[in-house]
Structure formats: structure tokens, C-alpha cells
Amino acid sequence: MTGRRVDVGGAWIDRSRPIGFTFDGRELTAFEGDTLASALLANGVDVVCRSPILGRLRGIVSAGVEESSAFVEVSKPWFEPIVAATMVNLVDGLVATGRPGVGVLPFDPPPTKPTVHRHAYVEVLVVGSGEGWHPVVEEAVQRGDRVLLVERDRLAAAAGDGVTVLTNATALGLYDDGYAVVHERGPERDTLWHVRAGRVILATGAHERPIAFAHDDRPGVMLAEAVRTYLERFGVLPGKRVVVFTTNASTDGLPELLRQAGAEVAAVADVREGWAVAGTEGDPHVEAVHLVGPEGERRIADADLVAVSGGWNPAAQLSRAIGGGLRYDEALATYVPVDISRSHLLEAARRTSAAYPHLQRAGSGKLVNIGSMMSLFGASFVAPYGASKGGIVQLTRALACAWAKDRIQVNAVLPGWIDTALTRRAREEVAGLHERVLARTPAARWGAPEDLAGIAVFLCSAASDFVTGTAIPVDGGYAVQG
Amino acid sequence: MLLVRCPWCGPRDEIEFRYGGQAGLTYPADPEALSDEEWADYLFMRDNPKGPFRERWFHTAGCRRWFNAVRDTATHRFIATYRLDEEPPP
Numbered sequence A: 001m002t003g004r005r006v007d008v009g010g011a012w013i014d015r016s017r018p019i020g021f022t023f024d025g026r027e028l029t030a031f032e033g034d035t036l037a038s039a040l041l042a043n044g045v046d047v048v049c050r051s052p053i054l055g056r057l058r059g060i061v062s063a064g065v066e067e068s069s070a071f072v073e074v075s076k077p078w079f080e081p082i083v084a085a086t087m088v089n090l091v092d093g094l095v096a097t098g099r100p101g102v103g104v105l106p107f108d109p110p111p112t113k114p115t116v117h118r119h120a121y122v123e124v125l126v127v128g129s130g131e132g133w134h135p136v137v138e139e140a141v142q143r144g145d146r147v148l149l150v151e152r153d154r155l156a157a158a159a160g161d162g163v164t165v166l167t168n169a170t171a172l173g174l175y176d177d178g179y180a181v182v183h184e185r186g187p188e189r190d191t192l193w194h195v196r197a198g199r200v201i202l203a204t205g206a207h208e209r210p211i212a213f214a215h216d217d218r219p220g221v222m223l224a225e226a227v228r229t230y231l232e233r234f235g236v237l238p239g240k241r242v243v244v245f246t247t248n249a250s251t252d253g254l255p256e257l258l259r260q261a262g263a264e265v266a267a268v269a270d271v272r273e274g275w276a277v278a279g280t281e282g283d284p285h286v287e288a289v290h291l292v293g294p295e296g297e298r299r300i301a302d303a304d305l306v307a308v309s310g311g312w313n314p315a316a317q318l319s320r321a322i323g324g325g326l327r328y329d330e331a332l333a334t335y336v337p338v339d340i341s342r343s344h345l346l347e348a349a350r351r352t353s354a355a356y357p358h359l360q361r362a363g364s365g366k367l368v369n370i371g372s373m374m375s376l377f378g379a380s381f382v383a384p385y386g387a388s389k390g391g392i393v394q395l396t397r398a399l400a401c402a403w404a405k406d407r408i409q410v411n412a413v414l415p416g417w418i419d420t421a422l423t424r425r426a427r428e429e430v431a432g433l434h435e436r437v438l439a440r441t442p443a444a445r446w447g448a449p450e451d452l453a454g455i456a457v458f459l460c461s462a463a464s465d466f467v468t469g470t471a472i473p474v475d476g477g478y479a480v481q482g
Numbered sequence B: 001m002l003l004v005r006c007p008w009c010g011p012r013d014e015i016e017f018r019y020g021g022q023a024g025l026t027y028p029a030d031p032e033a034l035s036d037e038e039w040a041d042y043l044f045m046r047d048n049p050k051g052p053f054r055e056r057w058f059h060t061a062g063c064r065r066w067f068n069a070v071r072d073t074a075t076h077r078f079i080a081t082y083r084l085d086e087e088p089p090p
Helices: A036-042 A134-143 A224-234 A254-260 A317-321 A340-362 A380-406 A421-429 A433-440 A449-459 B036-044
Strands: A014-023 A026-032 A071-076 A080-084 A094-098 A115-127 A147-150 A163-166 A169-175 A179-185 A190-202 A206-208 A221-223 A241-246 A264-270 A276-281 A288-292 A298-302 A305-309 A312-314 A325-329 A334-338 A365-370 A408-415 A471-474 B003-006 B010-013 B018-022 B052-058 B066-072 B078-082
Touching: A014 A036, A026 A036, A036 A224, A115 A134, A134 A147, A134 A421, A147 A169, A169 A190, A169 A317, A206 A224, A221 A224, A224 A241, A224 A254, A224 A305, A241 A254, A241 A276, A241 A298, A254 A264, A264 A288, A264 A298, A276 A305, A312 A334, A340 A365, A340 A380, A340 A408, A340 B078, A365 A380, A365 A449, A380 A408, A408 A449, A421 A433, A449 A471, B003 B078
Parallel strands: A014 A094, A115 A147, A115 A190, A147 A163, A221 A305, A241 A264, A241 A305, A365 A408, A408 A471
Antiparallel strands: A014 A026, A071 A080, A071 A094, A169 A179, A179 A190, A206 A312, A276 A288, A288 A298, A325 A334, B003 B010, B018 B052, B052 B066, B066 B078
16 A cells, blocks of 8 residues: 545645654644544655554555554653554644554653543434534524534534534543534644533434455455545545445445546456455555456456445434333334434333323323324335324323323324424435425425424313224325325 | 432532432331331332432532432432422322
């Protein structure tokens, strides 16, 4: 692997501001905005350290927190005994050496970066800049809620006004009742944030899977998305001749991108076409790549970089830490977090149960659960959501029977297609949704949030004292249209 | 970390509190009359349900007052907290 800086890409670096750093005693240059990993690749450094037990050579395999290979010790301007090179934001005068295995704490340790503790209380905490949270955050900001966005990388997604953004910040842990610990890496000092949030949205994205083959740990074997990241964000081409080894569509366009940057694409080994990488050769970095075809044919490609993509795993660490489950998704061919049934159905059961003693003491009461059109219909893309919303209706009926003796009425409202920030985004993303809804709704319009007010007032008033266990659609007739 | 609602101070972090065991145990009216088994039962034997459990909590680092709670032992969730002079929720 012989990386170099190229003229294309480099959105995250400032080419007008060169900075100097030292690695393993060599004085090297890079640009402001580089990570130590991108700076090493730009300088053609392929071997970062050795494996701690067998002493095998270790290069850079990723561009983020999932780095499993390239570990360094930083000695200036602060001391950090062991850290992934991908997680070090380069500063002028930084001194680092390769450091495999465990870090070594000197007898007289030099000063580490100071860490301060801070506390934050917010209504909504968003972890990561992934997809899907914008409508929720927009609504929260409109309500005047405090919203905190935590992003591991140096740049976060555009969050809009009213959202506090922490960059270079990793959520280390998520605990009961919305308590999160966030480590923010600053140039001068680190901050450990103790956050208590009313609601936590995990938008942590996914990690790319590697694929196992002989000598897949040789410097020059890198995750495909990392290759793209180094090119697009840092203007670094990690190799001259590239083999792309893939199982999925996320590498579409990568060969073209590499060619535009001046690399040669020696081969694309696509598992879907029967091709695979069987092994690598070379010392110290990849020089030849062994390929196997669908008929067992063998080829050897001259290459110094293998870009590997074995698919994607959602970053479910935080949701698992607070007891969230996983389920296998056939379409995505991966395990995805299951949290929706928990948040809708169990939360509804928990909260209605919590309200019960108070209503009982009051002598009578009203409970209104919120279902959905998915309480009535099936939809292939929202199975867990539909299951939990269906469960809301059944929960409503059961509680209506159980609590009738206490003069408590339990009913459910099933909103149809209502014009909100959430559905507005769905309409942008799902082609034809807007027209389909209009065509099926006898009232021939989208609902407004106010359309739900009347039924809520009725179900909360004495006028509905003899109405219990029902599920009432508020949908302009959508559900009854044949 | 759990968020515990002290009836006097409001929601505070779990580390401010001390756990005080099962709530609602009454001291025997005539301890002298108890057999050794009954006395040991009063002293040592406690309920251990999976689900809602009435227990005592002490706000060590706050108002330093005792209060009672109903907590779900399967999920750790606090269902309710209430003052000692209040009736427990049914």
C-alpha cells in the first residue's frame, strides 16, 4: 500500500494550512483537518505497528472508531498511552509512535490531556448524524425543547437552529432513564459530559463488515468505505492499484471514484458474480491478490490495496446496552435493533398502569391511547411498528374490561394520514405517497393535527361515559374506502 | 443510572439515594410472645417478587428523609414513590 495525497476530494482538510508532525521519529507534513491515520496514508506510511503476540505487521483498515489494527502512542502535545490512529485529530507538532497491544505507562508519566466533567439536561438527545431524526427534532425545537446532538466525527449533519451540537464526541454509554455519558475530544482538553435526557434518539449508523481470507491482515487490506472516506474527506488515495472485493451495492461507484483520483482498478471481485479474494502476498504490504472465480479459476492481480465490503452491521452497541433486542432482517441481510415495539406498546402499558391508581382514587377516569392506521392494516416495511400498534388496540380492549368497575373508560384513537413533519418527510421520500393517500381518502385531503382534537375532547368528557374499549379511526374515511 | 423521584426533592440521580429494603413491615405487637422461628421470620425473611415491589428508600445526599417506592424488579423502573404518611398505590 503506497498512499499519497491527490488533487481530488479532501472536503475536510484545508490545503492552504500545512502542519508538521512526527511519527516513529520521521518528520512528516499534513494539512489541518487530517486525522493521524489520513496523514500517515498521505505520507505513504503503510505499517503503523506490529500485532502484540505474533508480531505481524499492522496497517490502517478503517477510518473511524471501529479501527482494530493501527494503534499508536501519542507523546506530544499531550500523552495518550494507546489510541487508534483514526481517532487522533492531527495538530501541529504532534509526536506519535506505533504502539501495539497494551499501552505502556511510564514510571514518570508525562501530562495527559486534562479532562473536565460537565452535566447537561435536555429533552432530546440525538446520538449520531444518521437518518430519520429530523422531523422529531424539528417538532422538539418548535416546542422549545432543549436538543443535544452528539457526533463522533469532526463535522455533524446540519441540525438546524435550536440544536446544540457536540462534535468529536462519542457516546460511551447509555443507561437507565435516559442517562448518557459522552466523551468530547477537544484540542486542549477533553470533556466528559453527563447527560440526562427525556428521550434518546439513536442514529448511530452502521459499521462495514470485513471478509475473512488468507492474510487478510496484511497492510493494504482496508474496508471499502474507509477507502472512499480517505479520498472524499482527506484527499488521500490509499493505494495505486486496487482490488475491490464486495458482496453488496455499497461499493457501486467506488471503482469509478478511484479511477478519477488516478488509481488503477486491477479487479472487482464481486461475490454475487462468483468471484472472491482468496489471499494476499507481499512484504511489508500487499503486492499481489489471489482471486478465485465461479468455475474455480484462479487469477493473480498485481495490486497494493484491497478494498473490502462484506456488508453492514448497524451500530447497535448503545441500544443493546439498555436492553434493546436484535432481529434478523432478510432484506438488509443483517441484524437490526428492535426497539419500536418496546417504545410503543410496553410504554403504553406501563404508563396506563401507572395512571390507574390515581384514576381509581379519583373515582372515575378516562384513558385515550394513540394507535395508528397500522393498527388496522399491514404494511411490509413496518412490521414491528404495526405489531405494536395492533397491540395498542388489544391493550385498550383489555383495560376497558378490567377497569370498567372503577368507572374508567379506555379508548383508542387511530390517526390516519395527518399532515405533520413526520409524514411530510415520508411524502418527500416515498414517491407517489401523497397522490395515493388523496385518492383513497373520501374527504380528499390530508388530516390536520386539529382534526384529532374533537374526538379527544369527546373521549375525555362525560359525554363518552358509556363508550369504552373502542378504536376510532380519524382518517377522513381512509379505512372504510373500498 | 436511574432517575429517582424523591417525594420531597423531585427527580434526582440514583447515586444520591440509599436502598432500605422491603417496605410495609410492621414491628410485632408483642415480640416476647413470638417463637424463635416467627422472630427469625420477622427479622430475616423478605419477599422477592418478579414485578412490582414496595420498598424503602433514603435520600442520603439530599433531604435525608425516608420515603417509599413501588419498583418493578424485572425492569428496575420506579412505578411510584410516595411519602411515609401516604397510602401506597394499589
